[in-house]
Amino acid sequence: FSYSVSHDLRAPLRAIDGFGQALVDDFPEHLPGEAKRYLSRIRASTQHMAQLIEDLLKLARVSRGPIERRTVDLGQIAQQVVGELQQRDPGRAVEVSAWDGMRAEGDPHLLRVALENLIGNAWKFTARSAKPRIEIGALKDRGRTTFFVRDNGAGFEMAYADKLFGAFQRLHSATEYAGTGIGLATVQRIVHRHGGRIWAEGEVGKGAVFFFTLAIAGEEAAAAEPVEEKAHG
Template identity: 50%
Template structure:
């Protein structure tokens, strides 16, 4: 091989080596570029992460600010509620003080009323008791005049003495009723179980015997037992039955019904008659002392009987009321506690 060929081969070898170096350089550059690109991606990712962190920080800041604002609002509301509570407490304190004052006044008035009632009862008892003696004297002198001086009196004189006697007796009955009424306010209740059917039968027989000439028809229903003061319940029943007998005087037949019913857990008893009845617009006057719906000329009485009934029933924790219609009769009701009730 000549020198020229060797030179050419050397040149070619150098060219190949150069080409390899260039390719290596290119590859290195490409690697560098790839690394740069990857680094760029990392940088961009880092930037994005930083931005996300900044966004999260902003959102967290907003949440913190919102939370702070909510807390401030709650504190404001608590302050408002505290102010309202303080105002309400002040109002309640004033109201409680006012209520205590009113309760104290009511208690004082109630005590004054109790004292007044006691004084009135004592006065009524004293007056009624003191009236008995002069009434007995008047009645006694009237009988003496009638028996010993009848021959000296004309018909008008005898009539006047008869009027004096009857009015004295009526006044005596009124005094007795007032004494009973006064005594009922002070009498201690003696509680016991009461066979109301037996009691009603006995009381009716007692009062009907006073009008033995009349044919009185009794319709007595079975009555539930009650608990109370037997003597006082007898007084109440007696007055109701006596009224029924009296106000059926012009009825033939005179029918008196005694029965009961249950109402709100209480036994309600009634005495019903087919007598003259009454106008319901005057029902509120029935149970007042000295209140009468009929004149003395029509029907005798003192106007105390139904007041006695009301006092007895009220003392037993019950109530009394009436229903009626003119010329069609009346029904009087009263309630009592059952066998388990306490006075």
């Protein structure tokens, strides 16, 4: 239902945004300044709604269909995601390390979506850090593997940790950090579909770390090759 509704809402939103832009482009001398400001706010709102719908569609997609399990190199995916972030935001100097040898059993596409959200959040919430750092790694304990994404960004109050993974839940205002509040809900859905769990720890002003596990089968596959504590910066 949510997939169908979200899909059908995109066309009218594109029309509103398109006609708003057409008014600005076609009648630049006839629109008073206040009207232009109103149109700008209308377009900004429609674009925000379009992004919200797109994120809802992503959440619906990761909840549907079978999982195609195969051996996945999470370190390699993390490096690709970081590279894409650096290309989109070349002005930022962020120290990033992604460990080698982080292998798991899971759906490559879904696990990439999870890392895109987790690393993207770390990238976003370190925007105001003097020396931003992000680390993507894995911990082993008694044959079990826990993957993590750590940053030294805005952090959060641990009292609100349970709210992080709810759809539309935000611990920071949209004026501080952009977003729709659906990314972490998407990550949680992906992790749960892989039989794992996800949780977070943080402190305001000192950063956050998001941990997740995958199914036992994935942990056993990852344990077959030791995680090398070697990073790509």
